[in-house]
Amino acid sequence: MLADKHILLIVGGGIAAFKTLDLVRRLRDRGARVTPVLTQAGAAFVTPLSLSALSAAKVYQDLFDLTDEAEMGHIELSRAADLIVVAPATADLMAKMAAGLANDLATTLLLATDTQVLVAPSMNVRMWDHPATQRNIAALKGDGVLFVGPNEGEMACGEYGPGRLADVSEIVTAVDAALSDGPLKGRHVLVTSGPTHEPIDPVRYIANRSSGAQGTAIARALAALGADVTFITGPADVPPPLGVRVVKIQTAREMLAAVQAAPLAVVAVFAAAVADWHVANAGQSKIKKDGAGLPTLEFAENPDILATISQLAQGRPQLVIGFAAETDDVIAHATAKRKRKGCDWIIANDVSPATGIMGGTENAVTLITDDGAEEWPRMSKDAVAAALAKRIAGAIA
Ligand code: C5P
Secondary structure, three states: OOOOOEEEEEEOOOHHHHHHHHHHHHHHHOOOEEEEEEOOOHHHOOOHHHHHHHHOOOOEOOOOOHHHHHHOOHHHHHHOOOEEEEEEEOHHHHHHHHHOOOOOHHHHHHHHOOOOEEEEEOOOHHHHHOHHHHHHHHHHHHOOOEEOOOEEEEOOOOOEEEEEOOOHHHHHHHHHHHHOOOOOOOOEEEEEEOEOOEEEEOOEEEOOOOOOHHHHHHHHHHHHOOOEEEEEEOOOOOOOOOOOEEEEOOOHHHHHHHHHHOOOOOEEEEOOEOOOEEEOOOOOOOOOOOOOOOOOOOEEEOOOHHHHHHOOOOOOOOEEEEEEEEOOOHHHHHHHHHHHHOOOEEEEEEOOHHHOOOOOOEEOEEEEEOOEEEEOOOEEHHHHHHHHHHHHHHHHO
16 A cells, blocks of 8 residues: 555656546555646646646646745655656656756656656657667666556557556556565565466356455555565456556466566466366357257366476576365375475365355465475455465565
8 A cells, every 4th residue: 555655746748648647546546645747748638637636736837837936846846755656758758867857847856856766658669669768768777767667569659569658557566566665575476366268169168166366365465565466367256456467368378378478576376276178179159059969179288387387497486386276185185286386385275165265255274385284274365365475575585
């Protein structure tokens, strides 16, 4: 959470500026106070009135506004915040920052400040790729400026590539990480969660009863300790937590690809209920009841994501944690599973229908490590998540 945190939000002039209106709301929802600064170019895309209404604060625009200087000088404005966020950061604004120019309110604040700065770039792909922009980014990173995004995708101008403003949830995650003083501050952690859906044809699929509640709670608990969380989730019943980088997938194979594409993580928690098989002969079009008999589904094994990552020769997270949902001989099966997959810890739980754990709000788990099996009392999934996050922080400290 961002309670009592004060964020100075500099809104540059880009088509993505409208997204900062949502960003203001999301930051305020998390308890932050947001003071917007609108550049002249930014004002061509969003109005000061919208920013002011959503932030419930005065919007600063002009360096030479005497009223502002009487109320709060620009030096004070630049230093009163806990974090300065520049979103969208245009190529022009980053060039000025890198060169130390100060010819308007935003650039003057950025030059006068000793507060941490986080920039969320947004621009056309050619501008992003230009050596001048890349030089400026390297210079800003060297100065200790933090970056979030840009993402790759289709741009407003119709071109495709890196340059899209990071999603609002990703910017919130980066703000959380920058402002956190928890034990996992700035450490990158990966969490998989939810079920996978394995298509039979374009309208039917094979799934399981995982709600995603435990994985979501773990991601939230890790983020609360300051971790920079990449949350890779199948179609879950519960919404993803705020303040984490969310990657949505459908199938096990997509989940593996997303895990492999994520930045290197120090800890990986595989809480997803991944389907063991996919339909090898899935229909490209809807399978019809055409009287020719019942369809036969052929299955093929899915990649084991936990085992793949546990057994990486290079880039293996320091701590890899798997889950073992079992219905009988829980500890024996889970202990064998830890060995077989090569992970460091296994969280074992009994998911027999009588326990009400699958899809429920409580969990009763046993933590299996090198030191043996440690049974935890039955508690809420949130409490399990908080206890696990604490153990993780202690283990990688
Ligand atoms: O083999 P089993 O499905 O019981 O293993 C459970 C653990 O392995 C969980 O941590 C789950 O997220 C992970 N897993 C995986 N990829 C699979 C199957 C399971 O990552 N294909």
